Structure formats: C-alpha cells, structure tokens
Amino acid sequence: MEPNSIDDKYDGCRDEAFKRVDGYYLPHEKNTTTNFRRAWDIAEKHASIPKDGLQKVHSVSMYSYTNNKPQPPSESIYLDFNEAVRQGSYGYGTSFQYHSLHFYLTDAMQILKQSQTTCRTTYRRTNVYFDRNVLNKEIRFGFFASSSLNKSLHMFGNTSCFEINTCFGANLTYYSAYINESEVLIPSYEVFRITAVQTNTWCDVVYTLNSTGISKSNMNCRWVYNGAESNLRSSFYTFIRASDTDYIMLFTMLIIIVFH
Missing domain, CATH: 3.90.176.10 (Toxin ADP-ribosyltransferase; Chain A, domain 1)
Structure with missing residues (x-):
C-alpha cells in the first residue's frame, strides 16, 4: 500500500x-x-x-x-x-x-x-470497528498514536482496543496536559506485528501488537x-x-x- x-x-x-x-x-x-x-x-x-x-x-x-x-x-x-x-x-x-x-x-x-530504554506495554481504546482478519500482518499507525499505561480508561471506547508492546513510544506523563492519562506516545514510523486478535475480553475486540523493533520512514x-x-x-x-x-x-x- x-x-x-x-x-x-x-x-x-x-x-x-x-x-x-x-x-x-x-x-x-x-x-x-x-x-x-x-x-x-x-x-x-x-x-x-x-x-x-x-x-x-x-x-x-x-x-x-x-x-x-x-x-x-x-x-x-x-x-x-x-x-x-x-x-x-x-x-x-x-x-x-x-x-x-x-x-x-x-x-x-x-x-x-x-533514558526510557526499555520496551513497554501500553493500551489504546477506541469506539471504531476494524477488520479482524489481520493476524500476523505488519502495520504502522501512520500518525502520532496516543496510548496509555492504564488499561482502564473506558471513556475512550470499548469496541476495538489495542494491547501494544512499543519500543519507540515515549512516556509523556510529566509533560502532558492530563497527567492522569499516563500517556505513551507512539511515532508514526514504528512497525508492529499483530500477534493476536481476541474477542469479549477486556474490550469487544483486542488486537495485540508487538513491535518488530524496526522503524519505517518513507519521508x-x-x-x-x-x-x-x-x-x-x-x-x-x-x-x-x-x-x-x-x-x-x-x-x-x-x-x-x-x-x-
């Protein structure tokens, strides 16, 4: 694409x-x-x-x-x-x-x-439906993707959620306008593999994304x-x-x- x-x-x-x-x-x-x-x-x-x-x-x-x-x-x-x-x-x-x-x-x-040298697990909630036939696909978000260390921010949605292992995302909590959201910002160029798609767990659909450790920057x-x-x-x-x-x-x- x-x-x-x-x-x-x-x-x-x-x-x-x-x-x-x-x-x-x-x-x-x-x-x-x-x-x-x-x-x-x-x-x-x-x-x-x-x-x-x-x-x-x-x-x-x-x-x-x-x-x-x-x-x-x-x-x-x-x-x-x-x-x-x-x-x-x-x-x-x-x-x-x-x-x-x-x-x-x-x-x-x-x-x-x-200074934030380790990869970390973060969560992203949405009220948007996405295709479920994506197991083992490689993806990038393609924008600055906000995620959180807190799984329980229900106000952001329960339809499609993401459990993300990110190695390029940075914890912005100290600098955020909303420190209670524990935000980790993921850059557009980080490449992930979708390793699991689960239904009816802590969200209607949960996509598990694992960082490949690779960045892809066309621009x-x-x-x-x-x-x-x-x-x-x-x-x-x-x-x-x-x-x-x-x-x-x-x-x-x-x-x-x-x-x-």
Whole structure:
C-alpha cells in the first residue's frame, strides 16, 4: 500500500531541521495557522519545566498536543494535526501547516527514549470497528498514536482496543496536559506485528501488537534535503509521492477522537 502519512524521523538531519524549525517554521506557522498559534500560546503558559535533556519548545509541543479542551475558542490541535499528518505527504515541505509541531514532538520522543530504554506495554481504546482478519500482518499507525499505561480508561471506547508492546513510544506523563492519562506516545514510523486478535475480553475486540523493533520512514529528511523553506517562501508547491510499502496503514484510526 502507498502511504500518505508524514513519517519523518529526521535521521541524519536533526540539527539542520532544528535550526530551520526554530528560525523559520515555528514563527511562520504561528502567524499563518490560527489554531496552532492559540494552542502554542496556551501551552507556553502551562507547560512543565523541561528536564530529561529537553528544551522548552519540546515541553510546549507536548502540552499543546495533549491539551484537548473543546470549548471555543478551541485549545485543541490534536485532531487537525493528526489528520494532516495522516494524509499530508503530498504537501510535506510546502502546504503542510505543522512542520514545527511534527519536528518538536518527534525530537522530544527520541530524546526521552535515550533514558526510557526499555520496551513497554501500553493500551489504546477506541469506539471504531476494524477488520479482524489481520493476524500476523505488519502495520504502522501512520500518525502520532496516543496510548496509555492504564488499561482502564473506558471513556475512550470499548469496541476495538489495542494491547501494544512499543519500543519507540515515549512516556509523556510529566509533560502532558492530563497527567492522569499516563500517556505513551507512539511515532508514526514504528512497525508492529499483530500477534493476536481476541474477542469479549477486556474490550469487544483486542488486537495485540508487538513491535518488530524496526522503524519505517518513507519521508525521512525529505523537506530538509529538498530545501522546503525556500519553496514555502516562493509559494512553489511540489507534490511528493511516498514510496511503495507493504505495510498496512491504519489510517482510519483517527477518524474518531481516541485519546484527547
């Protein structure tokens, strides 16, 4: 299947990406994307003091991502951002509106994983029905997938649930807007194998996902290598097709709010 997701992990271009995001993309996207500016400004007031080798921009990005207060004017960027990530490969480096948030979240997870070295079991609940004929298939989420160390967050759903062994996911609890959710954020590029599909246990259907220990990043460093900043400034839009992959993308998983 040809994925449309933005799965950049910035392997080999992290420092250059940080420089461009900090110097251009963050101020540019705050000026041009209203909901991002609002979410970021609120997060700057409430984000936790950074530790673990992180900077303030990392802490602010995690708070803005996890803050999902729905009352107008909306403080939530979760749905718009993940929808853009899920479908945004053709506009990556050009019309995609969240380069800064995507980079800071990815960078924060990778820095946190330097001290969070073990794989961990997490849980994800939804009210969405998925195909059950997927045993032994390899999948990626294709977006930033929120999961929890707590199996009992029933408000997120009981229809299709996931027991996930993740080796790339990072525990964001200290930085989250909702620390009681014990959130572990899983990057779009982690590859899992579905090792079990069970019915009528702690959820209507439970899919067990085990990390393969492999990451798959079709868009790795794409906008950095392609000079996307100059493309944006000249309003020249290019459409980049992601390479073919055999991995099944669970694109529909974010159609309904699951976490946040």
